[in-house]
Amino acid sequence: MFKYAVRRILQSIPILLIVLTLVFLVVRVLPGDPAVAALGDYASQESVNALREKLGLNQPIWMQYIDFFGNLVTGDLGKSAITGYPVARQVRRVLPFTLELTFFAIVLGYILGIPLGISAAVHRNTFIDYFNRIFSLLGLSVPAFYLGILLILVFAIIFPLFPVVGGGDFWDLRDNFRHLVLPGLALGLLMMAYVTRMTRSSILDVLREDYVRTAHAKGLLERIVLYKHVLRNALIPIVALGGLYAVVLIGSSVMVEIVFSRPGLGKLMVGAIKQRDYTTLQSVMVIYAVMVVIINLVTDLIYSFIDPRIKYN
Amino acid sequence: MRKKTTIAAIIALSVLFALLCSSAMAADLAKKQVLNIAFDAGDAKNLDPHRATTTVDRSTVDPIFNGLVRYPPGNQVKVEPDLAKSWETSADGKTWTFHLRKGVYFHPFPKQPNGYELTSEDVVYSLQRAANPDHSSYAGEYTGITVKAIDPYTVQISIDKPVSPTLFLAKFANYAGGFIVSKKALEAMGNDWFKTHPIGTGPFMFGSYEPRQQTVLKANPKYFRGKPILEKVVIKYMPNVASREFGLRTGELHIIEGLNEAKWVEKIRTFPDVSVKTFGPCEVQMLFFNMANDIFKDLKVRKAVSYAINRSEVADFMGKSLAVPIYSAALAPPAPGALTKKEAEAAGVVYENNVEKAKALLKEAGKPNLKFEAIISELATSYRKPMVALQAQMKKAGIDMKLKVVDHSSFHSLIRKDASPVVYYACWRPNCDVFLTRFYYSASEVVKGKKPDTGFSHYGAVDANGDGKIDSIDGLIEKARYELDAAKQSKLWKAAQIQLLKNVAVVPIIRLKYAFPMKSYVDIGHPLDFSWETYSPQITEKTRILAH
Numbered sequence: 001m002f003k004y005a006v007r008r009i010l011q012s013i014p015i016l017l018i019v020l021t022l023v024f025l026v027v028r029v030l031p032g033d034p035a036v037a038a039l040g041d042y043a044s045q046e047s048v049n050a051l052r053e054k055l056g057l058n059q060p061i062w063m064q065y066i067d068f069f070g071n072l073v074t075g076d077l078g079k080s081a082i083t084g085y086p087v088a089r090q091v092r093r094v095l096p097f098t099l100e101l102t103f104f105a106i107v108l109g110y111i112l113g114i115p116l117g118i119s120a121a122v123h124r125n126t127f128i129d130y131f132n133r134i135f136s137l138l139g140l141s142v143p144a145f146y147l148g149i150l151l152i153l154v155f156a157i158i159f160p161l162f163p164v165v166g167g168g169d170f171w172d173l174r175d176n177f178r179h180l181v182l183p184g185l186a187l188g189l190l191m192m193a194y195v196t197r198m199t200r201s202s203i204l205d206v207l208r209e210d211y212v213r214t215a216h217a218k219g220l221l222e223r224i225v226l227y228k229h230v231l232r233n234a235l236i237p238i239v240a241l242g243g244l245y246a247v248v249l250i251g252s253s254v255m256v257e258i259v260f261s262r263p264g265l266g267k268l269m270v271g272a273i274k275q276r277d278y279t280t281l282q283s284v285m286v287i288y289a290v291m292v293v294i295i296n297l298v299t300d301l302i303y304s305f306i307d308p309r310i311k312y313n
Numbered sequence: 314m315r316k317k318t319t320i321a322a323i324i325a326l327s328v329l330f331a332l333l334c335s336s337a338m339a340a341d342l343a344k345k346q347v348l349n350i351a352f353d354a355g356d357a358k359n360l361d362p363h364r365a366t367t368t369v370d371r372s373t374v375d376p377i378f379n380g381l382v383r384y385p386p387g388n389q390v391k392v393e394p395d396l397a398k399s400w401e402t403s404a405d406g407k408t409w410t411f412h413l414r415k416g417v418y419f420h421p422f423p424k425q426p427n428g429y430e431l432t433s434e435d436v437v438y439s440l441q442r443a444a445n446p447d448h449s450s451y452a453g454e455y456t457g458i459t460v461k462a463i464d465p466y467t468v469q470i471s472i473d474k475p476v477s478p479t480l481f482l483a484k485f486a487n488y489a490g491g492f493i494v495s496k497k498a499l500e501a502m503g504n505d506w507f508k509t510h511p512i513g514t515g516p517f518m519f520g521s522y523e524p525r526q527q528t529v530l531k532a533n534p535k536y537f538r539g540k541p542i543l544e545k546v547v548i549k550y551m552p553n554v555a556s557r558e559f560g561l562r563t564g565e566l567h568i569i570e571g572l573n574e575a576k577w578v579e580k581i582r583t584f585p586d587v588s589v590k591t592f593g594p595c596e597v598q599m600l601f602f603n604m605a606n607d608i609f610k611d612l613k614v615r616k617a618v619s620y621a622i623n624r625s626e627v628a629d630f631m632g633k634s635l636a637v638p639i640y641s642a643a644l645a646p647p648a649p650g651a652l653t654k655k656e657a658e659a660a661g662v663v664y665e666n667n668v669e670k671a672k673a674l675l676k677e678a679g680k681p682n683l684k685f686e687a688i689i690s691e692l693a694t695s696y697r698k699p700m701v702a703l704q705a706q707m708k709k710a711g712i713d714m715k716l717k718v719v720d721h722s723s724f725h726s727l728i729r730k731d732a733s734p735v736v737y738y739a740c741w742r743p744n745c746d747v748f749l750t751r752f753y754y755s756a757s758e759v760v761k762g763k764k765p766d767t768g769f770s771h772y773g774a775v776d777a778n779g780d781g782k783i784d785s786i787d788g789l790i791e792k793a794r795y796e797l798d799a800a801k802q803s804k805l806w807k808a809a810q811i812q813l814l815k816n817v818a819v820v821p822i823i824r825l826k827y828a829f830p831m832k833s834y835v836d837i838g839h840p841l842d843f844s845w846e847t848y849s850p851q852i853t854e855k856t857r858i859l860a861h
Contacts, residue, residue, distance in 0.1 A: 036722055
């Protein structure tokens with residue numbers, strides 16, 4: 001197990017290197033001059049040239065590449081090309097908000113999605129099943145940011161229950177929670193839709209297994225068959241796919257953070273793209289890449305815990 | 314004895330009345346004096362006033378800093394004392410002496426936790442910094458100026474050639490390079506630190522900055538005009554208009570940067586407790602012809618395009634409450650020196666929409682099916698929307714203008730590389746001298762100019778009217794700059810514009826106003842018709858939130 005984990009981590013290094021190189025190139029392919037973006041259209045050409053020099057944009061691309069990797073290896077995420085504010089400090093401040101939002105959405109998704117999926121599978125082809133399926137299909141079809149807008153209209157404008165601007169004070173639990181509810185619901189309902197559909201199909205698959213038929217033949221109570229034999233086995237793919245969904249949620253959280261003007265990695269990234277802030281954009285994308293690699297790794301490791309049949313070679 | 318008693322009674326009653334009045338006034342105020350303003354911006358770019366150029370940055374630095382003189386809030390062109398209590402000029406007009414107010418304190422910063430008193434040293438340092446292109450985006454406007462401290466409260470500014478007070482004082486007003494920064498803070502903390510920790514003398518001082526989220530300003534209790542009523546001003550960076558709108562509706566935001574779209578403004582006006590302030594100057598929008606480009610070398614072709622354009626229709630399309638047609642090649646009325654419609658008509662440079670005339674001119678020029686591609690910015694209200702209107706109008710005259718939409722930053726890079734045969738540009742500049750210099754002075758010509766800037770038309774480097782000679786307004790710009798009589802100066806600026814319009818270097822299209830919806834219980838503290846120095850409602854020590 002330990003050897004497997006080490007091997008997976010080592011395997012992640014070339015993946016990260018490729019991703020980081022792509023990030024470096026993509027950022028430079030983006031149209032627009034960061035110096036013009038930083039100084040605005042009022043600035044003279046002289047000032048623009050001076051800033052290009054200062055930012056190292058006049059250096060050959062291979063030198064910029066070496067600098068980029070050199071800084072990353074030493075753990076230096078650099079300073080914003082626009083404001084000069086340390087990127088690491090920006091990330092430290094917003095990362096808890098993104099993690100909190102994603103975690104809230106995942107938990108909400110599982111809490112709502114598993115019972116809905118079970119009830120849909122158990123009551124297959126009944127009204128409950130149709131309702132749950134339509135409900136989850138809606139969750140998948142409606143983009144999270146649009147759902148966010150609908151939630152704002154209902155729970156902030158018509159019934160003024162929750163705030164809609166920002167993330168509140170992270171360390172003030174009440175304030176934090178109030179600011180988390182609506183964006184968390186917008187993302188959580190998306191997660192719920194995934195989990196509901198996955199739970200339903202997984203349970204239906206397991207229900208057809210011989211050991212379930214045997215359990216029924218033994219005269220076990222329906223409840224025991226369902227929760228002890230069916231659900232435990234059906235949950236394996238549901239939990240394993242949780243990691244994959246978490247990655248999807250991190251992607252969807254970008255727009256939710258924008259709609260709710262909530263601090264987060266997504267808002268940081270979009271702002272950096274708009275401002276052509278190379279250093280911030282690179283660093284945020286690096287963090288995203290590292291997060292995805294880690295989530296996949298952790299998912300694989302969890303898989304071995306919940307399914308002892310899996311052997312690592 | 315009775316007389317004394319009566320006087321005492323009158324005094325007592327007066328005091329009581331004053332106390333009652335003040336308590337009544339206090340009751341009119343909301344308990345929480347924290348003003349939340351949201352701007353259409355992803356983040357601050359630079360809070361150093363000598364570098365601040367965007368709407369949100371200018372609006373943030375404005376209440377933090379002062380100039381030697383200032384445009385009174387909500388007023389237009391008149392200036393009044395600010396950090397300088399008075400000033401005088403030498404007989405030859407080359408030396409200006411400013412007498413500073415005493416007891417003005419800079420905001421605290423780590424090395425000076427109690428702030429320190431402003432002296433002439435700070436003013437000299439500030440103005441020299443404003444002239445340095447390494448630290449200032451406005452350096453060009455301060456070249457040829459010498460500043461020296463006579464004593465701690467007197468500053469002398471010398472110039473090579475005397476200029477009119479309109480031009481001279483504008484450089485030292487509360488606008489761009491005229492803001493006075495703290496020498497000690499910059500020396501102790503550095504320029505990079507200052508970008509996100511501005512230290513000035515204004516009614517509000519920097520509190521905190523959260524990247525991509527907000528900047529908080531706190532009331533300056535030592536402000537020389539009195540302690541501000543607001544405790545805090547929170548400037549939020551919210552690029553999504555729907556989010557700003559929701560925030561305003563829920564009351565979490567008090568003022569938001571709106572869309573310069575009439576339909577949107579009308580919609581917002583229907584919300585309860587919300588009023589929409591539309592005010593100037595915002596921006597003028599003009600179509601510059603690249604006269605060095607083969608397509609627009611010929612005056613007849615440029616005239617044809619001018620006749621094809623209907624600027625009143627563009628203004629209507631953008632919304633009557635927000636846009637007005639303009640006829641001036643530099644800024645627009647009420648800016649001094651900007652050409653009015655009447656003056657343009659009298660000079661015969663209006664080119665009122667006439668499709669048949671446009672077609673005939675194109676035929677005469679041998680280009681009956683004129684085709685070209687214009688590079689435009691992605692921004693809707695300042696570029697895409699008006700250009701789509703112009704495209705449709707030109708089509709009626711048989712002109713096929715294709716639009717290549719690029720992101721705003723690329724647009725600025727490309728037009729400075731001469732990549733487009735026409736440039737639709739939206740901006741405002743502090744006065745006609747700056748506008749004419751940056752857009753039409755020969756040295757400002759893009760790419761080849763001595764000091765390339767925004768000379769998209771190549772005026773001063775090409776033969777604009779086909780008489781075999783290079784056409785230039787350099788002489789008029791310089792003459793106007795050094796003209797001390799305001800009326801004569803205005804005449805010279807207008808003469809320069811008439812020449813530009815006769816040679817059709819540019820087609821003035823519209824002036825667009827700002828739209829800032831705000832909660833009706835926000836009292837800005839001054840009239841809001843024309844905000845010369847900021848791009849948003851100016852926040853001062855008098856701004857307050859009323860009880861609601």
